[in-house]
Amino acid sequence: MREQILEDAFAFSQSLTKRIGETLSQQFGKVQAQHKPDGSLVTDSDQWADEQIRSAIASQFPDHGVLTEETVHIFPDKEWCWVIDPIDGTTNFTRGIPVWGISMGLLYRGVPVFGYVHFPILQQSFHGFWLTGSGLSGENGAYRNGEVIKSSPDEPSQSHLFSLCARSTSVFKQSLPCKTRVVGVCTYSFLLVASGAALGAIEAIPKVWDIAAVWAIVQAAGGKFVPQTPTSVFPLEAGVDYGKKPLPTLVVSRSELISVFQPLVQEMG
Template sequence: MNDFFEQVLNFASETTARIGKQLMQDFGQVQASQKADGSLVTQADKWADREIREAIADAFPSHDVLSEEAEHTFYGAEWCWVIDPIDGTTNFTRGIPIWGISMGLLYQGTPVFGYVHFPPINQTFHAFWYGGEKNGAFLNNQPIHTSPDSPSHNHFFCLCARSTSVLQKPFPCKIRMLGVTTYNFVAVASGTTLGGVESTPKIWDIAAVWVILQAAGGVWVSLKDEAVFPLQEGEDYGDRSFPTLTVARPELVPVFQPLVQFLGNKK
């Protein structure tokens, strides 16, 4: 790992640890308000967003930032962070201990580093993917890889709240719903589940885990006829969703994609 990426990793680790420590004090104790898209936001989200953006400005002054709570437009910067200060705000407000801080770093519009810290369960995932090489994915600094197993009713597949209609037909795995996009997808990366689907994830939900999943050997499938990355200069990503299927390996794409492909056609 070169000096720059060592700096990036240390920065993400120190920043999320600091932010996470304070968020644990607010966990289950704050009131939420509803945004225009129906999702929840708290003062803790806004505080964490501001703290992370200020930390990036101090450490990497030439880098841009996209954030769920602030800037939504990609202006074409060579380096750009995409952050979600609390992924899983509903869980956070209700005292459910699965929520995390997500930070992805883009180079020329495509993620090359992902870092997601889940304070309540002491799990931190990160990965690098640059120079055309997969450079490994890690959980608490230990290497992880997707599962080699075949689907069965003793294996898991994760849905989001907006994709439960897939259960109108028989499904080859047990279903779980975690309520957090990033954890849905890193569960595939770590081998906990064989796949997962999210019908309305935004760019800050997926930038970091896009790297982690693929570096761990998983497959990212867009359910729309468009690539997510690279981001397009001048594009406002505030209202754009990217229906996504993730699976543990290529052989599972034809197993699961026909069951969830229709989610890509939803408005």
Template sequence: MENFWDKVLQFCQTTTKTVGDRLIADFGKIQAIQKEDGSLVTKADRSSDNELRTAIINTFPEHGVLTEETTQIFPDSQWCWIVDPIDGTTNFTRGVPIWGISLGLLYEGTPVFGFVYLPQLRQSFYGYWGGNSGLEIPTGAYLNNQPIHTNQDSPSKSHLFNLCARSTEILKNPFPCKIRMIGVASYNLLLVAAGAAIGGVEATPKIWDLAAVWVIVQAAGGKFIFLDSKPVFPLQIGQNYGNISLPCLVVSRAELVTEFLPLVEFLGKSN
């Protein structure tokens, strides 16, 4: 199994670097159009989606693929990749160099490996989290091949908590930390895994925003909470995940759930 994980990591590193280099050439130069769900898409999203999907099929022909821009129905496959070709399309089109490529690998419907590459920041996050899968996995989280861990501090006004654009209603009440808005769902939560932020929340993310990050955050020692009471994993075969939002809270350690959950849990009730 060790050779398999080496192959998975090398594939992600090589493929996202190739796709990322091509996307940099379009950075800030192309227009986006609005999809039915209100999110943006560009020709770069679609070409990146196609390139990533083709690379997965050629390298792992027995694996299924679910992507943001192509097939959003979860397949009947023991292994499945979930792809976000450009996380942060608004940043990408507006010339803000914080955007990424996200790849999550699921086993029997649950993520066990995640990889997120931010081309212009030259940052590669990845992690392994076996959970109850029964797989032999080298559990851990990494940034540019160096181990990362969540921040173990107690919240204060000198610590950061990340919001998304649709969660600003939280600020109507006093909040224990400084607020940041990144504009990229994956990076928002990965900053918790890396210890830069103590928590983060996303109000309307989709499965391609979270599949990779769910692994990395937990492998780094963080706690990932879905605000809807319904279980998310394992994903259901035949389910279309294109219009399903998955509001979530991420905190740097389990003990902080009781402090932050009451402040953000209303986001789950509104979806």
């Protein structure tokens, strides 16, 4: 029964994000944004997509909890819970920059076991299953448009990439072993590592909805999450408000590169 939920989650996420993505693509670059109290942006499109996703989950998985960027920030006391970012990359979305996506992570007992992220304009969809340590049976795997992806086994060089966020540019004070890129979308930045395009990525202030889906995909592809907090992000705790909890995170393509990049990002700030 539990394993069937994962199969159903994949089909559900694929269909739902495609439908929502078609509507959002028509609004792309045409909407105005407002500032939320934390300084991030929100549009009517974010709120519409949030409502559509919550409604669909309630219909398809009535026993599942939901935590989303735009409305519900308290993690529920549920065995299964979806963690949603209806538009990751709202600034890009409003400015006509095509890197933005719809992110859906499914957590089992507070830990992500499935993730799906759809980038409508790029026509790229990533998904993955990460069941290690969950007690669920099944195969791990990470995919882009249905094809297996793996993180890179390469050593750092000036022909390889490391991804930054806008708030982590103080890393430039260090001597970096790779070229850098800033894509402006947390999920895509981490998925560059999962797909082998980058050897590492740092995000200074992501929230749980930026991480939940890619947590499963990156690890299934062979990458490693390195929380820049005293404790791990997961499992999430019931009753905790995650709306204002920044979760600085380093992702690397393999464990051997933790010692390469960790000293560099520790100098942020």
